[in-house]
Amino acid sequence: xxxxxxxxxxxxxxxxxxxxxxxxxxxxxxxxxxxxxxxxxxxxxxxxxxxxxxxxxxxxxxxxxxxxxxxxxxxxxxxxxxxxxxxxxxxxxxxxxxxxxxxxxxxxxxxxxxxxxxxxxxxxxxxxxxxxxxxxxxxxxxxxxxxxxxxxxxxxxxxxxxxxxxxxxxxxxxxxxxxxxxxxxxxxxxxxxxxxxxxxxxxxxxxxxxxxxxxxxxxxxxxxxxxxxxxxxxxxxxxxxxxxxxxxxxxxxxxxxxxxxxxxxxxxxxxxxxxxxxxxxxxxxxxxxxxxxxxxxxxxxxxxxxxxxxxxxxxxxxxxxxxxxxxxxxxxxxxxxxxxxxxxxxxxxxxxxxxxxxxxxxxxxxxxxxxxxxxxxxxxxxxxxxxxxxxxxxxxxxxxxxxxxxxxxxxxxxxxxxxxxxxxxxxxxxxxxxxxxxxx
Numbered sequence: 001x002x003x004x005x006x007x008x009x010x011x012x013x014x015x016x017x018x019x020x021x022x023x024x025x026x027x028x029x030x031x032x033x034x035x036x037x038x039x040x041x042x043x044x045x046x047x048x049x050x051x052x053x054x055x056x057x058x059x060x061x062x063x064x065x066x067x068x069x070x071x072x073x074x075x076x077x078x079x080x081x082x083x084x085x086x087x088x089x090x091x092x093x094x095x096x097x098x099x100x101x102x103x104x105x106x107x108x109x110x111x112x113x114x115x116x117x118x119x120x121x122x123x124x125x126x127x128x129x130x131x132x133x134x135x136x137x138x139x140x141x142x143x144x145x146x147x148x149x150x151x152x153x154x155x156x157x158x159x160x161x162x163x164x165x166x167x168x169x170x171x172x173x174x175x176x177x178x179x180x181x182x183x184x185x186x187x188x189x190x191x192x193x194x195x196x197x198x199x200x201x202x203x204x205x206x207x208x209x210x211x212x213x214x215x216x217x218x219x220x221x222x223x224x225x226x227x228x229x230x231x232x233x234x235x236x237x238x239x240x241x242x243x244x245x246x247x248x249x250x251x252x253x254x255x256x257x258x259x260x261x262x263x264x265x266x267x268x269x270x271x272x273x274x275x276x277x278x279x280x281x282x283x284x285x286x287x288x289x290x291x292x293x294x295x296x297x298x299x300x301x302x303x304x305x306x307x308x309x310x311x312x313x314x315x316x317x318x319x320x321x322x323x324x325x326x327x328x329x330x331x332x333x334x335x336x337x338x339x340x341x342x343x344x345x346x347x348x349x350x351x352x353x354x355x356x357x358x359x360x361x362x363x364x365x366x367x368x369x370x371x372x373x374x375x376x377x378x379x380x381x382x383x384x385x386x387x388x389x390x391x392x393x394x395x396x397x398x399x400x401x402x403x404x405x406x407x408x409x410x411x412x413x414x415x416x417x418x419x420x421x422x423x424x425x426x427x428x429x430x431x432x433x434x435x436x437x438x439x440x
Contacts, residue, residue: 016042016067018059023075026053029108031398033096033427037069044069047159048090050078050100068160080104085135086171093159095172095425106130109429110419116397117414120405126416133422137276138172139204143181145188146197152189154181154200172424174204183234190226191215201242203256205267208237210256212269218243224250240269261309265333268325272303279422279430283393284310286418286432287367290391291315294364300350300378301370305330307393311367312339318363322349354378360385367391374399376406383410390435395428404433411439 016039024037026049035049039059043066046057054076057069074081084090084098097105110130117123144164146153155167169178184200191213192198199214213219213227219241228251231239238252247269256267261284267273274280287307291297295315299308302319303326311317312334319334321327327347334343348355350370354377360366366382368375372395382390383406390407394400404414412435420430 016040016059016062018061020059021056021072022059022069023054023056024069026051026055026078029427031112031427039067042067046071047096048099049074050080050104052076053078053081088155088165088167088170091158092156092165092167093161094156094170096427098425102132105425106132106419106421109421112429113397113400113417113419113431116401117404117417120401122401122404122408122414125414128416128418130419130421131282133276133278133282133420133424135171135424136178137174137278137422139174139177139276140273141170141173141177141202143184143200143202144197145185145192145200147189147192147194149194152185152192154185154188176209177202177204180209180234183230187226187230191223201270203267203271203273205237205256206259206264207254207257208235210237210267210269211239212242212247213239214242216243219248219250227251242270258304260305260333261313263309263333263337265304265309266329267304268329271323271326271329274306274422274430276422279420280306282418282420282422283307283430283432286420287311287391287393288314290415290432290434291365291367291389294389296363297365297367298355298360298363300355300366300368301375302327302330302345303369305333307367307369308343308345309333309337309339312337312342315364316342317344319343319345320348320350320355322347322351350375350378354381357381357385360387363387365389365391367393369393370399372396372399374403376403379403379406380410383407383412388437390437392433392435393431394433395423395430397429397431400431400433404435407435411437413438 026035026037028036028051030036034045034047037044046069048071049055056073057071060068080101082101089098146164153164153166155165158165201212203210227239231251237254237256239250241248241250257264258267288310297315297317299317299319302308302321308317308319324347331345366387415434415436418432422430
């Protein structure tokens, strides 16, 4: 077995005895929502704890950055601790912060953004009050189903595990998705042979629920018929079967679509959407405000047009994305838009081939909403361009801060950050940030 890299002091390494019970004081929360403590000079991660709590924990295995531990007892609880609303909290890996009061969660998430920026040397900006989206508004989810000896499990993976936490309901989901869970368990039982596993990906589109089964083998006639009956019995918009990224349409009662700024946009299977309608509206409002009175804007990583269509009410917009299906859906909707003359589009992999400074020269502003990995190359090109206003949308404070540093180093100032918590009870946070060029 290869030796571990010498990251910690030998004293801390030798003092760690796996399985030992220790008393710890939680000093802070880490980026994934675990409590952080120190034991003999070594960082310890204790899930389900809060800052200032005194706890008893059992030391576990080494992680890359410290020791994982299991919470045994809370000796002194935090004033921010509350009763979790979901009976599955603690075992289910979907939520990390249900034990934390709403105000404390909001403050921690805003502070996470500020800390990420401070680590990059960016401290002079306005942090706006956080917008918090209500529970029971999540419109997309990915459930895991597994056939076991005594029945069928349906739910989410446990924390740091491949085991499945069987759930009867989920407090973050839109009610129409939550109500469907018992029937989905029966469907999974009909679809899965003994010992097999699949994923059920659901999106609450504006025309009905879209269901895609992610499996390892194509659907035979029996499974196709079972899935088609399910669509009819529960009035879903459509259902499909996906193997290694290839979608096999099974049944469609009506076209699946979403509405952006009053316009119906076709919804490709497994397409990206913001997690909730309320979160989407808050993001769009902040982006439109941040762009201001620009006459033309490039919408980078545009997807289906979540931001393209609200922006087109006020200015010319060129939408760019590498997903061919998403751009095709955006284009189909744009042709029907009352603002069709203001919208253009192109398909392009912006991670591999970002728009250059020369290509960006015809725009007054740039908006970019990249995946969690961020937009390093595109940020560099925006920084080298003559664009005066850049607006970033991100769900990852770390990569956002990296890209923000790139823009600041190339003559931009970070004006303000608007945190938007549409991932209630999880450690994730969305944000919109406005950058203004200060040097030519």
